[in-house]
Amino acid sequence: RKGLSITLVTQYDIHLVHAIEEEIKLKLQEFSVEEQLVLDILTQVNVTRRECEIELEGMDFDEKKEINKRKQMILEGKDPDLEMRRKAELAKIRRKNKECKEKVQQNLQRRKQLQLQRKMHKRMERRRKKMEKEKEEKEEKEEEQ
Structure with missing residues (x-):
């Protein structure tokens, strides 16, 4: 073509x-x-x-769509109210799962941050001790001379 x-x-x-x-x-x-x-x-x-x-939107286009969906479900032998409750329950479970995943991610980030802070604190402490030791050694050398 x-x-x-x-x-x-x-x-x-x-x-x-x-x-x-x-x-x-x-x-x-x-x-x-x-x-x-x-x-x-x-x-x-x-x-x-x-x-x-x-x-x-003014014609309630979506409302007509929902009515037609309900009619189709009835023709298929399904209970529209039961299907709606099932969908709502699934949405609720998905929302809770998402919230749970977000909490897990937040906790992991917090732990990582704490580990990093501890690591930095230890590093700073080692540096401080090293500097103190060097200072003491320097003072000892000066006293010897």
Whole structure:
């Protein structure tokens, strides 16, 4: 099939374009456009898209979707309320697991930090003792002379 396809590409997407060219075994041509013209069109598209989203929210679009899901579950012989409770319970378990993992990570970080602090404290203590010893040795040498 022949045709023309235009994709907006930033400097960060060049590697993706090269991968596509390698896959289709064809060198893509650059199609230059006026940046301001493209920005005007993108602004218009974004405004229209947002207007449509607001309109769908006003029509309770998601509510109709949920009603249709419930009808489909009933047709499949499932209890929609039981399924909703099961999903809520799964979400609760996942949330608790996530919280638990975060606590474990925090505890590990705290332990690591404490170990590092102890290590630094020991190092500083050794340096202090070494300096005291050197000072004493120096004083002893001075007394001998």
